Amino acid sequence: MEPQEALEGYSRSAGQYDQLIEFYFRRLLRINDVTYRSEAVDMLGLKEGDRVADIGCGTGLNFEHVLRKIGASGRLVGLDYTPAMLERAEARARSQGWSNVRLVRGDAQKASDLLQGPFDAVLSTFCMSLVPSPKTVFREVARVLRPQGRFAVCDAQQIVPKGPLGLLAPVVRPAVAFVLRKYGQSNPEADYGRPRPWKTMLTDVFDGVNFEERYWGILFIASGVRRGDEKAS
């Protein structure tokens, strides 16, 4: 999905995004995004005072999980392409009194031009499968991380379950496509669930990649460490 398409889709759905997650993901599809979010945050090994960036932060559903770890002395920067999503994130931060949250608008593929590093950790949930070149984003992430800083990502790697549950594909496919269209995606299978070599792309850029599958292989949660003094190429 080109950033412009994401912008159009998420501009339309921003006002309902949190409710859509609650209804379709949590209740209907039984996808416990809260668990996956906190698992991804746990992979970052955060401590009080850390500086963290959330790439494709959307309405800020990860913020509470990060802030619980980094406390008031930490700094959290959310980057997103869609102003309407950032407005929601800002309203969330304001209403919660999170004065250490800053929001930046722009394309994740140009993150190093937009974010003032170095960060101790970078997180991204349910965004990388939307960008045309996730590997470009991974390289940009490596540029804004401090050496040994950690990156964690959680996303969809396919649209139907692995194993025998894959037989449900004729039902699952249209149901998931319907839900994803509600999130503003014109072509769900071209974005979420599009086969991409996630682990290889991460291993090309980061050290110590830990790659785990969840939800019958539909989702993955992974982390990696920025290489020592090497320049991310």
Ligand SMILES: C[S@@+](CC[C@H](N)C(=O)[O-])C[C@H]1O[C@@H](n2cnc3c(N)ncnc32)[C@H](O)[C@@H]1O
């Ligand atoms: C499904 S939402 C995920 C939001 C949030 N991370 C979450 O887990 O709820 C995807 C977000 O990625 C953003 N996005 C898509 N393409 C982007 C890009 N190239 N650069 C920055 N943000 C992008 C969209 O604007 C949207 O807010």
